[in-house]
Amino acid sequence: MIDQILQYNQRFVEERYYEKYITDKYPDKKLAVLSCMDTRLTELLPAALGLKNGDAKIIKNAGGLVISPFDSAMRSLLVAVYELGVNEIMVIAHTTCGACHMSFREFEGHMRERGITDETFDTIKRCGIDLDHWLEGFHDAEESVKKTVDTVRNHPLMPRDVITRGFIIDSVTGKLEEIGK
Numbered sequence: 001m002i003d004q005i006l007q008y009n010q011r012f013v014e015e016r017y018y019e020k021y022i023t024d025k026y027p028d029k030k031l032a033v034l035s036c037m038d039t040r041l042t043e044l045l046p047a048a049l050g051l052k053n054g055d056a057k058i059i060k061n062a063g064g065l066v067i068s069p070f071d072s073a074m075r076s077l078l079v080a081v082y083e084l085g086v087n088e089i090m091v092i093a094h095t096t097c098g099a100c101h102m103s104f105r106e107f108e109g110h111m112r113e114r115g116i117t118d119e120t121f122d123t124i125k126r127c128g129i130d131l132d133h134w135l136e137g138f139h140d141a142e143e144s145v146k147k148t149v150d151t152v153r154n155h156p157l158m159p160r161d162v163i164t165r166g167f168i169i170d171s172v173t174g175k176l177e178e179i180g181k
Contacts, residue, residue: 021053023053026084026085027057027080028054028055028056029056029088030085031055031086031088031090032057032076032080032081032088033056033057033090033092034060034092034152035059035060035094036060036061036062036063037062038094038097040172041060041094041169044169044174045174048174048176057076057084057086059076062102063097063099063100063102063137063138063144064091064092064094064097065148066148066152067133067134069155069156074151077089077158081158081162086162087161088163088164089152089163089164090166090167091148091165091166091167092166093141093145093169094141094168094171095141095168095172097137097141098137099137099138100139102135102137102138103135103137104131104134104135104136107135142168145166149165149166149180
């Protein structure tokens with residue numbers, strides 16, 4: 001698959017298909033969106049929000065979560081605010097998310113089947129990593145959005161004038177429902 005992508009990329013560059021995507025690093029709408037990496041949202045999310053290339057910083061991870069005040073999603077949001085001029089943040093979960101009910105216990109057997117050993121798990125534990133917490137998803141999308149919005153709003157490094165709001169998007173229709181108005 002990667003070789004096919006590389007072949008396409010060569011043609012993309014040679015035929016200058018990239019020209020319609022040229023923009024700079026600053027989001028025109030001064031907006032950041034934290035959302036899930038779900039494939040159903042790849043085109044649906046920006047289309048449902050009316051966003052085009054260059055309008056917003058879109059940060060994606062499994063579940064659209066900030067799981068810790070100092071994780072990479074929060075870091076990206078802070079960079080978007082301080083370096084790129086973002087002044088509004090949308091946290092957008094979605095219906096039928098695979099991260100709902102996700103857990104380390106669910107992954108552990110698959111990891112072992114793919115060659116991860118007890119020694120590896122023990123080393124990770126000795127480093128202070130709690131895989132149960134780190135690979136935990138959520139059980140209620142609405143509560144997950146509220147928790148992430150709260151973490152972003154109340155982060156000690158987040159300016160108080162940045163607007164942060166939470167939503168759930170329908171994975172089929174793109175309809176947004178605001179959470180915790």
